[in-house]
């Protein structure tokens with residue numbers, strides 16, 4: 671459904687060149703739900719904008735929904751849906767009219783548009799607000815409308831750029847229920863960017879991680895965690911001296927009285943560590959074991975935490991609270 675080779679985008683900026691996307695290859699099969707992760711400025715939106723023909727690539731090729739993005743951009747646009755960041759804010763149009771206008775924009779007949787709008791209003795639970803002005807909707811309702819607008823022409827492939835950013839946890843969960851349900855019903859291929867690692871982990875079948883304009887990992891969340899991160903075991907000692915000795919013995923990292931060690935099958939490794947350390951006269955006073963997260967994967971790949979890179983700004987947090 672998506673096949674790209676060597677996709678590259680550079681922007682001139684203040685006498686320099688910003689390499690936003692550097693020779694990205696990617697392939698997405700029909701029916702997949704793929705999440706694109708990465709810190710701010712990694713190049714996710716620029717990649718999406720090239721694949722959706724909003725931005726011409728500096729170099730490279732891509733075929734999206736069967737059409738070449740350079741030779742047949744109109745064909746790509748007919749076959750895909752694209753929901754950018756914050757599409758529907760502040761319109762005085764009513765929800766249902768907005769959907770009808772979108773259908774007309776895609777050249778759909780009046781009858782077909784009305785039927786399709788009704789269908790989407792029902793499946794995205796917009797019935798109660800269908801007669802209201804878009805600007806009066808909550809953040810979650812607006813994002814559901816954005817998705818309905820992106821789906822009006824029954825695209826085979828839907829691009830979502832940070833669909834849940836700025837929503838409170840309840841609205842995020844609700845939006846995801848709708849996305850998953852729509853996909854189950856229609857088999858639409860979904861390619862989305864998200865800042866929420868837990869969303870990508872639980873809901874996407876495949877995770878692509880982007881950093882500094884390159885795709886640095888591409889696999890299922892499970893495989894990435896298994897191969898790159900491993901389970902985390904933390905052991906606490908009575909003193910920092912014991913912790914340092916324990917770290918040296920089991921190959922972990924000591925910080926104060928706590929030693930952290932990465933181990934595949936950490937739940938089984940834990941009793942082994944405790945026995946081995948007791949043999950050396952080092953008593954473990956507390957122990958925990960935790961499964962790796964996608965943040966651990968990013969840390970293993972880049973030495974940086976994706977979570978820190980995405981710590982919401984005060985303005986974003988205020989916007990989420992107001993939504």
Ligand SMILES: Nc1ncnc2c1ncn2[C@@H]1O[C@H](COP(=O)(O)OP(=O)(O)OP(=O)(O)O)[C@@H](O)[C@H]1O
Nearest residue numbers: 681683688690708709710711712713714715716717
């Ligand atoms: N029109 C532009 N002109 C100059 N630089 C740009 C332009 N658009 C994007 N960039 C730069 O390209 C890089 C990638 O930006 P992009 O928006 O694709 O990142 P992103 O991963 O989507 O980030 P975010 O998660 O914050 O949306 C950044 O350094 C950005 O500043």
